[in-house]
Amino acid sequence: xxxxxxxxxxxxxxxxxxxxxxxxxxxxxxxxxxxxxxxxxxxxxxxxxxxxxxxxxxxxxxxxxxxxxxxxxxxxxxxxxxxxxxxxxxxxxxxxxxxxxxxxxxxxxxxxxxxxxxxxxxxxxxxxxxxxxxxxxxxxxxxxxxxxxxxxxxxxxxxxxxxxxxxxxxxxxxxxxxxxxxxxxxxxxxxxxxxxxxxxxxxxxxxxxxxxxxxxxxxxxxxxxxxxxxxxxxxxxxxxxxxxxxxxxxxxxxxxxxxxxxxxxxxxxxxxxxxxxxxxxxxxxxxxxxxxxxxxxxxxxxxxxxxxxxxxxxxxxxxxxxxxxxxxxxxxxxxxxxxxxxxxxxxxxxxxxxxxxxxxxxxxxxxxxxxxxxxxxxxxxxxxxxxxxxxxxxxxxxxxxxxxxxxxxxxxxxxxxxxxxxxxxxxxx
DNA sequence: AACGGTTGTCATCCG
DNA sequence: CGCGGATGACAACCG
Numbered sequence: 001x002x003x004x005x006x007x008x009x010x011x012x013x014x015x016x017x018x019x020x021x022x023x024x025x026x027x028x029x030x031x032x033x034x035x036x037x038x039x040x041x042x043x044x045x046x047x048x049x050x051x052x053x054x055x056x057x058x059x060x061x062x063x064x065x066x067x068x069x070x071x072x073x074x075x076x077x078x079x080x081x082x083x084x085x086x087x088x089x090x091x092x093x094x095x096x097x098x099x100x101x102x103x104x105x106x107x108x109x110x111x112x113x114x115x116x117x118x119x120x121x122x123x124x125x126x127x128x129x130x131x132x133x134x135x136x137x138x139x140x141x142x143x144x145x146x147x148x149x150x151x152x153x154x155x156x157x158x159x160x161x162x163x164x165x166x167x168x169x170x171x172x173x174x175x176x177x178x179x180x181x182x183x184x185x186x187x188x189x190x191x192x193x194x195x196x197x198x199x200x201x202x203x204x205x206x207x208x209x210x211x212x213x214x215x216x217x218x219x220x221x222x223x224x225x226x227x228x229x230x231x232x233x234x235x236x237x238x239x240x241x242x243x244x245x246x247x248x249x250x251x252x253x254x255x256x257x258x259x260x261x262x263x264x265x266x267x268x269x270x271x272x273x274x275x276x277x278x279x280x281x282x283x284x285x286x287x288x289x290x291x292x293x294x295x296x297x298x299x300x301x302x303x304x305x306x307x308x309x310x311x312x313x314x315x316x317x318x319x320x321x322x323x324x325x326x327x328x329x330x331x332x333x334x335x336x337x338x339x340x341x342x343x344x345x346x347x348x349x350x351x352x353x354x355x356x357x358x359x360x361x362x363x364x365x366x367x368x369x370x371x372x373x374x375x376x377x378x379x380x381x382x383x384x385x386x387x388x389x390x391x392x393x394x395x396x397x398x399x400x401x402x403x404x405x406x407x408x409x410x411x412x413x414x415x416x417x418x419x420x421x422x423x424x425x426x427x428x429x
Numbered sequence: 430a431a432c433g434g435t436t437g438t439c440a441t442c443c444g
Numbered sequence: 445c446g447c448g449g450a451t452g453a454c455a456a457c458c459g
Contacts, residue, residue, distance in 0.1 A: 294447070294448085319438095319439095319448090320437080320438065320439090322448070322449080323437085323438070323439080323448095323449085323450095324436085324437060324438075325449095326448085326449055326450060326451085327436075327437070327438080327450090327451080328436080328437095329449085329450080330449090330450055330451055330452095331435090331436085331451095333450090334451090
C-alpha cells in the first residue's frame with residue numbers, strides 16, 4: 001500500500017534522503033498532474049499521499065475532515081457497524097439512507113480534494129516550480145559535503161526564492177557579550193594575517209552540527225501556504241539547509257551587488273566582535289576564530305603571544321560565533337519538525353479519506369449484490385409459483401425491498417401452508 | 430504604539 | 445574536565 005509506505009517514510013527515519021529527494025519531486029509532479037485531470041471513479045481510489053501534502057488546515061478550511069459537516073459525520077465506528085449489520089437478516093431501514101448520505105459526503109470530499117489539487121498545480125507554474133526554485137541555490141557556495149549540497153537544493157526548493165537571512169549584513173544586536181569593551185573605530189590592518197590564513201588550509205563550513213538530510217515531502221506546501229495566506233514566518237523558513245556554512249559565504253550575488261548606502265552602513269555596523277578584535281589587536285579574522293577546528297585554533301593561538309584579555313576575547317568570539325550558528329540551526333530544525341508534523345497530519349487525513357472512500361465502495365458493492373440476490377430469489381419464487389400456483393394466492397408474496405432474505409420467510413410460510421394442505425387431504429381420506 | 434517575527438546572545442544541559 | 449552542540453529564554457531590532 002503506497003500510502004502506508006509514504007506514512008512510514010518519515011523524513012526523520014529516512015537514512016538516504018538525498019537520493020530519494022528527487023524521486024519525491026517526480027512523484028509530486030506526477031501527482032499534481034494527475035490531480036489536475038478530470039476525475040473518474042477509478043481515479044478516486046488512486047488518491048494517495050504521494051500527492052503534495054502539508055496542506056495546512058488554515059489554507060483550505062473547507063477540506064477539513066474534522067468538520068462535522070463533512071465526512072466526519074460518519075464516524076468510523078458507524079461505518080464499521082454498518083458493514084457488520086448489512087450482513088444480517090434484518091434489513092435496516094436506514095441503510096440506504098445512510099449509504100447515500102455517506103456517498104454524498106464522500107463525493108463532496110473528493111471535490112474538495114480535487115479543487116485543492118488543482119489549486120496546487122496552478123500554483124506551481126514553471127516559474128514557480130521546484131526545479132526552478134532550486135536553481136537559485138547555485139548561488140550558495142560549495143557546501144561542506146556534496147550530499148548536503150544536493151539536499152539543500154532539493155529539500156529547500158520552495159524557499160530558495162525567499163529571502164535568506166544574511167546575518168552578515170545585519171546589525172549586531174541582542175544581549176551584550178561577556179567582555180565589555182568600549183567600542184571605537186580603529187583601523188587595524190589584517191594584511192599580515194592573510195598569509196597565515198592560507199597556510200592553515202582551513203575549509204569554510206567545517207563547523208556545524210545539523211547536517212540536514214531530510215527530504216521534505218511538502219515543498220509545495222510552502223508555496224501553497226504563502227500563496228494563500230502569506231504567512232510571514234513561511235517567507236523566511238524555506239528549508240535552507242545550508243546551515244553549517246559561515247554566513248559570510250551565504251551571501252548571494254544579489255547581496256554582494258547590493259551596495260546601497262544602507263547596506264554599507266549595516267556592513268559597517270555589523271561585527272561588534274570584529275571591532276573588538278581590532279581594538280584588541282587580534283591578529284586574525286573572526287571567521288577563523290569561529291570556524292577553525294580546535295586543533296588548528298589552538299595552533300593559531302600558540303603562534304602568537306597573546307595576553308589574557310586577547311585570549312578571553314578570542315574565546316568569547318569563538319563561543320558566540322558557534323552559538324550563533326547553532327541557534328540558527330536549532331531554529332531551522334524546529335521549523336522542519338513543525339513542517340514534518342504538518343505533513344504527517346495531512347498524510348493521515350488523506351489516508352483517512354481514502355479508507356472512507358474504500359468503505360463506501362464496499363458498501364455500494366454489497367448493496368448491489370443484495371439487489372442481485374433479491375432478484376434471483378424473486379425469479380426462483382416466480383417459477384415455484386408457476387409450478388404450484390394453485391397453492392398460493394397472489395397477495396401471498398410481498399417482496400421486501402433491499403432485504404437479504406425476503407423469500408426465506410416466504411418459503412417458510414409456503415411450506416407451512418403446504419403442510420396444512422396435506423394434513424387436510426389426509427383428514428379427508 | 431502595540432505586536433509579532435527575526436536574530437544574537439547567554440545559560441544550561443548533555444554527549 | 446574541557447569542548448562543542450542543542451535549546452530555552454531573553455533582549456534588541458524591524459516591519
